[in-house]
Amino acid sequence: MSQANSGAVLAAEAENREFLVFSLGEEEYAIDILKVQEIRGYENVTRIANAPDFIKGVTNLRGVIVPIVDLRIKFHLENVEYGGQTVVIVVNVADRVVGIVVDGVSDVMTLTPDQIKPAPEFGVTLSSDFLSGLGSLDDRMLVLVDIDKLLTSEEMALVDSTSSH
Amino acid sequence: MDIADFFDTFFEEAEELLSDMEQHLLELDVDDPDSEQLNAIFRAAHSIKGGAGTFGFVVLQKTTHILENLLDYARKGELTLRADLVDTFLEAKDIMHEQLDAYRSEEEPNQEAFERICQTLQQIALDEIGQQLDGPATPAAVAKTSSAPASKTEEEEHAADGHLLVALLNVDDKDRILLVEELEQLGEVQSQSGDAKRYEVILKSSDSADDIEAVMCFIIEPDQIEIKTIEGGAAVEPASPESDVSAPAAQAPTENATAKPAPAKSASKEKPKKAVAESSSIRVSVDKVDQIINLVGELIITQSMLDQTVSDLEDQSVSNSSLQNGMSLLQRNARDLQEAVMSIRMIPMEFVFSRFPRVVRDTAGKLGKEIELITEGKSTELDKSLVERITDPLTHLVRNSLDHGVEMPDVREAIGKPRVGKLTLSARHQGGNILIEVRDDGAGMDRDRLLAKARENGLNVSETMSDEDVFQLIFAPGFSTAKEVTDVSGRGVGMDVVKRNIQSMGGRVEIQSKLGEGTNTRIVLPLTLAILDGMSIKVGGETFILPLSTVLESLQPSKDDMYAMAGDDVVIKVRDEYLPVIAIHEVLDVANAITDPTKSIAVIVQGEGRRYAMLVDELIGQQQVVVKNLEDNYRKVPGISAATILGDGSVALILDITGLHRLSRYKKEAGKKVVNNQNFKFYKEAEPS
Missing domain, CATH: 1.20.120.160 (HPT domain)
Structure with a gap:
């Protein structure tokens, strides 16, 4: 709860923020646009053995090896298909470049501080620790993901934890 | 500026x-x-x-x-x-x-x-x-x-592209002809006259008086030359000592003490420019080089794509010979460019090794020992950043070897060794790593003394420790077995720093030693940006790279050579040697791979002194690959040392032999289940709580 509050307070202090809105299944999520490096198609991903299933592998992004995470698998969505429409959002978090697979990117939205509501204590697949709030826009609800926290968290297994080997 | x-x-x-x-x-x-x-x-x-x-x-x-x-x-x-x-x-x-x-x-x-x-x-x-x-x-x-010396530069600037009067004093005919020839190289000789006592040459040249003098000094003495600037090629004047700009750096600068100092700016412009030109190299920031390396990588990939498109067109019988010629030219140029760019960041180990003759000479002198230094693999190329950081740890290891390893000449003679101790520094690529060795033929390490010393220091040791573990004790802080502290080493500081430094580069130190025969300290460094000669292999639909230096041979296994051991282990007999078999498709969970060993290919590889047989589907060929770190954006992957980008733009993983073997053992022990373990971290999704 305190997490969500501080997120809301921070947002209120700042000016209007821009978010990239993407869809996972029926739900709409949004991440801070400043974290987004580029959007590209899903192709040429090399599998990494013995990694969790939501880590699809690594790909070559102009000479940089970038891991690809499928948020649909991570969030236990049912229809996970890869096709020409599958989109990878390349984000910059904690000095790293990571690609996340989503169902589609819809648009870029500007949210005023009062449009961002604190996130409720959520269920199991997406801890509210990883949310910076909920955005309400007319009749739409956007789940605002704190992509930094999510991708650097232990459970994403993207970053070597200090205790490991 | x-x-x-x-x-x-x-x-x-x-x-x-x-x-x-x-x-x-x-x-x-x-x-x-x-x-x-x-x-x-x-x-x-x-x-x-x-x-x-x-x-x-x-x-x-x-x-x-x-x-x-x-x-x-x-x-x-x-x-x-x-x-x-x-x-x-x-x-x-x-x-x-x-x-x-x-x-x-x-x-x-x-x-x-x-x-x-x-x-x-x-x-x-x-x-x-x-x-x-x-x-x-x-x-x-x-x-x-x-x-004082700064005063010359002002004059030098005037001299730029001007006329110079060069007077040669007391120069004999033979040298004079040589010198005039030299001057013709430097500029245009407009006139020359005089005798052996004083021979004057008017030279039109863009070089400064100082430069010209420096060239001539290799043949005659500085005081035999007088150089004077002539305004706009005016009539020849005899050089007067007051306006003489020749007072060369080689002569006493004290003579110039009264000359007014040149403005700092003009002085500074002259010197560095000249110096750069002489060494015919430029300094470029590493970031820029890295950027070029990445761009060239992209270019290669684009070129491969075009190549693919052209061959697709050919299949559709749309053929154009000039397009094909252009493509093959582009391919060759792109490869050459890549090779050239790659070599920029790499520095031969010679840069590190070249300082050791001095270190060895000085240290041996101080200790009264006689040492012959041998260096091997000087041309082994290493990334610049590693070259800079390896020097200090290596110096320490060499000093340590000389001090503790090699015995005094008399002692050596008494035990039947040559008086002169041998110290070998070697560098080579091995198993996706760079291996730097410091070998001596000295006394070797005494396991018992190390253990005794360790107990004295309150370290937790036991008699059953392996030799390798015992030798690693010397890297413990404050550990020294030297009987007396010498100027060179023995204070116990340092070896722990050596280990820390090497670890911070992502490497490790191994010690092999035999009492009475010598010690071999091996520094194993990972590749950061090294180029690797790789062997590409196919397993299922996936391509992997084996470091070529680890590959010994490949063969078609026959049923008779394969033996099952207790449990799931399989060994293969190759020329009277039994090698553990690692099936890549099992270790790395590759689907659609050939599972019958007799239908696959066994590649015999060597890693950290041990040999294994790896089962793969197909050998594709050898190629040079650029090693890309996986940890930059991801993390360490068991059995994989790094990644690289193939010609088609896809990523291929570079296999780590010993890592694969550990992984294979681990998977077998764990009943092929992926589990979380302290020593070997596997991934496991956190349970929702």
Whole structure:
């Protein structure tokens, strides 16, 4: 709860923020646009053995090896298909470049501080620790993901934890 | 531009010159000195002196000046070299290096060391050639002369593309012809006349008087030359001593003490430019190089894509020979470009090894030991960033080997070894790593003494520890078995730092030792940006790269050669040797791979001294690959050392032999279940709580 509050307070202090809105299944999520490096198609991903299933592998992004995470698998969505429409959002978090697979990117939205509501204590697949709030826009609800926290968290297994080997 | 901007250039140049000087001094045969080498040493001293003068580093300039004069006598044959003189020269070089460091950190150099070396050098001059040098005997003289050499540069600028009167004094015909030929190389000789006593040449040249003099100094003496600028090629005037710009750096700068100092700006412009041109290299930031490397990588991939498109067109019978020719040309050019760009960041190990003749000479001298240094694999290329960081740990290991490893000559003789101890430094690529070894044929490590010492130090040890673990004890902080503390080593500080430094580079240190036979310290460094010769293999639909240096041979396994061991283990018999079999498709969970060993190919590989047989589907071929770190954006992956980008733009993983073996063992032990374990971290999705 305190997490969500501080997120809301921070947002209120700042000016209007821009978010990239993407869809996972029926739900709409949004991440801070400043974290987004580029959007590209899903192709040429090399599998990494013995990694969790939501880590699809690594790909070559102009000479940089970038891991690809499928948020649909991570969030236990049912229809996970890869096709020409599958989109990878390349984000910059904690000095790293990571690609996340989503169902589609819809648009870029500007949210005023009062449009961002604190996130409720959520269920199991997406801890509210990883949310910076909920955005309400007319009749739409956007789940605002704190992509930094999510991708650097232990459970994403993207970053070597200090205790490991 | 500020003069300070050029300081760094000078420091770097001077450092290179000093190490050149040292190298030549070390190689110098005192009984029959090579005049080319003497000249090279002299030139290095001369250049440093010039630069030091320009930047007002008086102490350095004075030190170099005296040394230079002595070297001048040496190359003229007036000073007979001896080993102890070379030692003094080396000491002078060290002091110059310290002075340089002091200036770099904006401090005043050590006065006492300066005075001492000046006196020593002056003494040599007095004793050997009975002559007092014109350098300072006391520091008092130093202050007066501080800005002297800078005064020349103003004149030099005037000289740019002007006419110069070059007068040769007391030069015999043979040398004169040679010199005039030299001058013709430097510019346009407009007229020449005179006799052996004074021969005048009017030269139109863009080179400065100083440059011309420097060239001629290799044939005749500085005081045999007079160079004067003539305004716009006007009538010839006899050179008068007052306007004489020749007062060369090689002569006493004290003569110039009264000349008005040139503005710092013009002085600074001259020197570094010249220095850069001489070494014919430029300094570029590593970031820029990395950027180029990435861009070229992209270019190669684009080229491969085009190539694919063209061959697709051909399949559809749309063929155009000029398009095909263009494509093959593009392919060749792109590959050449890639190779050339890759080589920029790589530096041969020679850069590191070249300092060791000196280290070994000095250390051996101090310890009274006789050592022969052998270096192997000097051309092994290593990433620049690693080259810079490996020097200190390596120096420490070498000193340690000399001190603790190699025995005293008499002791060696008594136990039937040659008096001269052998120390080998070697570097080579091995198993996706770079392996640097420090080998000696000394006493080796005494397991029992190490254990006893460890207990004394309160370390937790047991008799059953493996040799490798026991030897690793020397890296514990404060650990030293030396019977007495020496100047060289034995204080117990250092070895732990060595290990830490190497670990911080992502490497490790291994020790192999046999009591009485010697010690081999191996530094294994991972590749960061090294280029790797790889063997691409196919398993299922996936491509992997095996470091070529690990591959020994490949063969088609037959049923009769395969033996099942207890449990799931399989070994294969290759020429009377039983090798553990690692099936890649099992270890890395590759789908659709060939599961029947007799239908697959066994690649015999070697990793960390052990051999394995790896089962793969297909060998594709050899290729050079650029090693890309997986940890930059992801994390360490068991069994995989790094990744690379293939011609089609896809990523291929580079296999780590020993890692794969561990992984394979682990998976078998765990019943092929992926589990979380302290020692071997696997991934497991956190349970929702």
